[in-house]
Amino acid sequence: MILEAARTLVARDLRLALRQKSDVGTALLFFVIVASLFPLGIGAEPDRLRSIAPGVIWVSALLSTLLSLRRLFEGDYADGTLEQILLGAAPLPVAVAAKTAAHWLVAGLPLVLIAPLIALQYDVAASLYGVLALSLLLGTPVLSIIGAIGAALTLGLRGGGVLLALLVLPLYVPVLVMGAGAVETAAAGLDPAGQLLLLAALLIVAAVFAPWAIATALRISSE
Amino acid sequence: MRWFWYASPQTFFPLAGTIGRVAAVLATALALAGLYVGFFVAPTDAQQGEAYRIIFIHVPAAWMSMFLYVVMAFWAAIGLAMNTRLSAMMARALAPTGALFTFIALWTGSLWGRPTWGTWWVWDARLTSELILLFLYLGFMALQAAIDERRRADRAGAVLAIVGVVNIPIIYYSVQWWNTLHQGASVSFARAPSMAAAMFTGMLLMALAFWMYSIAVAMGRVRCLIVEEGQ
Numbered sequence: 267m268i269l270e271a272a273r274t275l276v277a278r279d280l281r282l283a284l285r286q287k288s289d290v291g292t293a294l295l296f297f298v299i300v301a302s303l304f305p306l307g308i309g310a311e312p313d314r315l316r317s318i319a320p321g322v323i324w325v326s327a328l329l330s331t332l333l334s335l336r337r338l339f340e341g342d343y344a345d346g347t348l349e350q351i352l353l354g355a356a357p358l359p360v361a362v363a364a365k366t367a368a369h370w371l372v373a374g375l376p377l378v379l380i381a382p383l384i385a386l387q388y389d390v391a392a393s394l395y396g397v398l399a400l401s402l403l404l405g406t407p408v409l410s411i412i413g414a415i416g417a418a419l420t421l422g423l424r425g426g427g428v429l430l431a432l433l434v435l436p437l438y439v440p441v442l443v444m445g446a447g448a449v450e451t452a453a454a455g456l457d458p459a460g461q462l463l464l465l466a467a468l469l470i471v472a473a474v475f476a477p478w479a480i481a482t483a484l485r486i487s488s489e
Numbered sequence: 490m491r492w493f494w495y496a497s498p499q500t501f502f503p504l505a506g507t508i509g510r511v512a513a514v515l516a517t518a519l520a521l522a523g524l525y526v527g528f529f530v531a532p533t534d535a536q537q538g539e540a541y542r543i544i545f546i547h548v549p550a551a552w553m554s555m556f557l558y559v560v561m562a563f564w565a566a567i568g569l570a571m572n573t574r575l576s577a578m579m580a581r582a583l584a585p586t587g588a589l590f591t592f593i594a595l596w597t598g599s600l601w602g603r604p605t606w607g608t609w610w611v612w613d614a615r616l617t618s619e620l621i622l623l624f625l626y627l628g629f630m631a632l633q634a635a636i637d638e639r640r641r642a643d644r645a646g647a648v649l650a651i652v653g654v655v656n657i658p659i660i661y662y663s664v665q666w667w668n669t670l671h672q673g674a675s676v677s678f679a680r681a682p683s684m685a686a687a688m689f690t691g692m693l694l695m696a697l698a699f700w701m702y703s704i705a706v707a708m709g710r711v712r713c714l715i716v717e718e719g720q
């Protein structure tokens with residue numbers, strides 16, 4: 267029954283996202299545009315681009331995730347669906363975990379898929395694409411999960427978007443450090459397994475504990 | 490012991506006044522003693538000259554900045570779990586003081602870094618994590634300020650404080666690891682091998698003074714909050 271509810275929620279959120287393709291596209295386009303701005307601001311020497319690429323891609327992924335977080339609960343809150351979820355039989359942590367997973371599928375996974383294209387623009391060695399994609403694959407779900415706590419806390423507040431950034435970005439620091447660090451370590455010819463394992467550990471810890479925090483935050487916000 | 494007797498804002502209000510007054514007196518006395526030891530008793534540092542004397546402000550402020558976040562998260566968690574108004578007020582009252590000490594630690598560190606390292610700022614692990622701690626404090630205060638309804642503001646802040654306190658060690662270690670990867674500015678943080686006893690005494694006195702100051706200010710703020718909520 268619980269899995270059924272989770273599957274229904276994921277399917278519903280994915281269907282909604284597919285019906286409003288522009289929302290999904292905007293965050294992805296934002297990612298590409300931010301990453302494209304850095305060479306214009308810093309200069310396009312290949313050596314410098316290669317050295318800043320992991321950081322630029324990761325920071326862009328952070329900002330892009332942040333941009334799409336508002337959608338996570340705002341629509342459901344406005345049209346009353348959220349209240350039905352709160353009243354529903356499925357445990358709230360499961361429901362929010364499903365919604366967060368759907369958010370990652372819509373907002374995080376496309377970033378993972380398009381990142382090698384940005385890496386190509388930054389003249390990153392082709393052998394690093396795998397590490398880059400893997401680090402994003404492990405890291406972007408953490409961004410969605412931690413971001414969901416912030417989105418739940420700022421639900422329905424005026425100026426919520428800027429506030430959300432203020433709350434969530436400091437908490438993103440470990441993911442940024444480990445994610446960009448994995449790629450840089452691989453670029454230096456070392457084994458990035460350590461950072462990737464730490465990212466995986468962050469993912470597991472966040473996935474296990476955060477749903478309760480998100481559920482509590484949602485209950486507080488929708489009282 | 491009736492632990493919960495003072496959990497009610499009405500009964501705590503006069504006690505907060507007494508504690509606040511005592512703490513304020515203690516803070517003044519300890520600060521005077523600490524500054525005296527710091528400026529007149531402690532010897533001049535062999536390597537850093539007189540500039541090192543800022544540590545009597547800097548180190549206690551840095552200690553308090555971290556300690557106060559934990560205390561704040563503790564009261565916030567109690568307030569969330571037991572639904573006691575006073576605990577939430579304590580968390581709200583501690584946040585500005587914690588942010589202030591974080592800012593002082595960063596500011597004095599910068600003032601010390603200029604003559605000693607020749608730069609106002611380096612991306613050292615401690616500096617960076619202190620900066621992120623300041624962001625966490627500001628986020629907590631901004632969230633509470635953005636919510637008009639007090640109860641919701643306190644409970645939302647509590648969730649954020651708990652998430653923050655779980656994250657602080659992770660942030661600290663990730664920043665430290667990041668710093669070892671990027672060994673750009675090679676600044677040695679190693680303190681003088683053996684700190685003179687007078688230096689340590691001065692630092693300890695100042696730390697106690699800051700602690701008492703935090704209590705005094707928090708009590709004053711809690712009294713204001715109690716009056717504000719009309720209890």
